[in-house]
Amino acid sequence: HRFHHWIIPLTLVVLCGIFWIQKHGTAGIGRFFGPIMVFWFLVLGGTGLLQIVQNPEILRALNPIYAARFIVSNPLLTFMILGALVLCVTGAEALYADMGHFGKRPIRVAWFAMVMPTLTLNYFGQGALLLANPAAVKNPFYLMVPPWALVPMVLLSTVATIIASQALITGAFSVTKQVIQLGYLPRLRVLHTSVRQTGQIYIPFVNWSLFALILLAVMLFKTSGNLAHAYGIAVCAVMVITTVLTFFVIRYSWKLPLAVCILATGLFFVVDLAFFSSAMLKVVDGGWFPLLIGFGIFVLMMTWREGRQILNDKLRADAIDLPGFLEAVFVTPPMRVAGTAVFLTAEKGAVPNALLHNLKHNKVLHEQNLFVTIQSHEVPWIGLDKRLDIESLGHDCWQVVVHYGFKNEPDLPRAIQQ
Known part of the structure; x- marks a missing residue:
C-alpha cells in the first residue's frame, strides 16, 4: 500500500516510453519478445500448478455439473458475471491483425501448445488458493507467489504487458493502413521502420492519438479494476462484430447457402451476444468510454467515405474523356520531346490536369x-500476374x-518498370 x-x-512513464519508441521500430528488440513471452507463460503455468498440487480439490471444477447447477440456481447472477468472465480471453480482439502478420497456423500452435494450457x-491455481485462503481474493x-518473488513477478508482468501492448499498437498501425487503402480514412503519413520487413x-497520427486516448483512460479510470468494465464491453463488441462480418463473408463472398451460414455463425452469435449483453450492464460504470470512441471513429470513417464518393462523382462528371481529347490534340500534333512522361490520374479515362498544363x-x-491510375480493391492480396492492365490509346x-x-x-x- 505504501x-x-x-x-x-x-x-x-511506461506509456510515454512505449509510444516514444514506436518511431524507431521494434525490429531490434523484437527478437527478445518471443522468449520473454514463453518464459511468462511458463511462470503462469508453474505458479498455478504449484497451487493445484497443494489443493487438488479445485480439479472438481472440471465437472460441468457444478457449472450447470450454478446457472440453474443463480440465472441472474450468471448473466451478470458473463461480462467479467470474458476478461479471461482479452487479447483475442487483436487476432485479426495477428492473423495478417503470422497466419492462422502459428496462432493455433501457440494457443493450444502454450497459451491455453498455462x-x-x-x-485453476488461483481458484485453489482461494479454496485454501478466501482472504486472498483481494x-x-x-x-x-512467495514474498521473495513478488518484485520479480511484478517486473515480469510489466514487461509482458508492454510486449502485449506493442502487439496491439502494431496491429492498430496495420489495420489503419488497410482502412486507408480501402478509402475509409484520409491518407496519413506511413513510415517504414525496417528495411527487411514491409509490415513494420x-x-x-495513430500513435499519438492512441497515446492521448490511453492517457485519458488512465486519468479517468485510475485502476485496472475500473478499466475492466470498459475493456469487457470493447472485447465483447469486437467478437459480436466479427461474427456478424463472418456471416456476410461466407454468405456473399464465399456464396454458401443461407442455412449453412446461419448454422456456422448462429451459435457463436448467440454466445457472443450473451457476453455483450452482460457487459452492457456496465455502461454507466465505464463501458461508455469504448462505445463513444468506437462510435466516433465509425462516424469519421463513414463521413470520409461518403464525402470521397460525392467528390469522385463530381470529378467524374466534370472530367474530360482522355481518348477523345488525345484524338483532338493529334489533329494538329504538338512537338514531341525525348523521354517518357507519367501522368497520375484518379479516374481511368480522364484527362489529368498535369497534361493540360503541360500542353x-x-x-x-x-x-x-503513361496515364496511370491506382485502384485499391476490397481483397487482401492481388498477385503480380493481375497487377497491371495496359491499354493502348494510340500515338x-x-x-x-x-x-x-x-494488404x-x-x-x-516498380509497377511502372514492369
Whole structure:
C-alpha cells in the first residue's frame, strides 16, 4: 500500500516510453519478445500448478455439473458475471491483425501448445488458493507467489504487458493502413521502420492519438479494476462484430447457402451476444468510454467515405474523356520531346490536369506517355500476374491501371518498370 500512490505516475512513464519508441521500430528488440513471452507463460503455468498440487480439490471444477447447477440456481447472477468472465480471453480482439502478420497456423500452435494450457493452470491455481485462503481474493494472482518473488513477478508482468501492448499498437498501425487503402480514412503519413520487413510500419497520427486516448483512460479510470468494465464491453463488441462480418463473408463472398451460414455463425452469435449483453450492464460504470470512441471513429470513417464518393462523382462528371481529347490534340500534333512522361490520374479515362498544363505552357508532348491510375480493391492480396492492365490509346500513349489489395504494399515505380 505504501507504493500505491506511485502506480499512476509510473504507468504514465511506461506509456510515454512505449509510444516514444514506436518511431524507431521494434525490429531490434523484437527478437527478445518471443522468449520473454514463453518464459511468462511458463511462470503462469508453474505458479498455478504449484497451487493445484497443494489443493487438488479445485480439479472438481472440471465437472460441468457444478457449472450447470450454478446457472440453474443463480440465472441472474450468471448473466451478470458473463461480462467479467470474458476478461479471461482479452487479447483475442487483436487476432485479426495477428492473423495478417503470422497466419492462422502459428496462432493455433501457440494457443493450444502454450497459451491455453498455462492460462488454465493459472486460473485453476488461483481458484485453489482461494479454496485454501478466501482472504486472498483481494489479489490472488500475486499472492500465489512467495514474498521473495513478488518484485520479480511484478517486473515480469510489466514487461509482458508492454510486449502485449506493442502487439496491439502494431496491429492498430496495420489495420489503419488497410482502412486507408480501402478509402475509409484520409491518407496519413506511413513510415517504414525496417528495411527487411514491409509490415513494420509507423503512423504518427495513430500513435499519438492512441497515446492521448490511453492517457485519458488512465486519468479517468485510475485502476485496472475500473478499466475492466470498459475493456469487457470493447472485447465483447469486437467478437459480436466479427461474427456478424463472418456471416456476410461466407454468405456473399464465399456464396454458401443461407442455412449453412446461419448454422456456422448462429451459435457463436448467440454466445457472443450473451457476453455483450452482460457487459452492457456496465455502461454507466465505464463501458461508455469504448462505445463513444468506437462510435466516433465509425462516424469519421463513414463521413470520409461518403464525402470521397460525392467528390469522385463530381470529378467524374466534370472530367474530360482522355481518348477523345488525345484524338483532338493529334489533329494538329504538338512537338514531341525525348523521354517518357507519367501522368497520375484518379479516374481511368480522364484527362489529368498535369497534361493540360503541360500542353498549355510547354506546348510539347513526350515520345511516350503513361496515364496511370491506382485502384485499391476490397481483397487482401492481388498477385503480380493481375497487377497491371495496359491499354493502348494510340500515338505512343498508354492507359495503365495498377491494382492493389488492401494488404499489398503499393510500389508505383516498380509497377511502372514492369
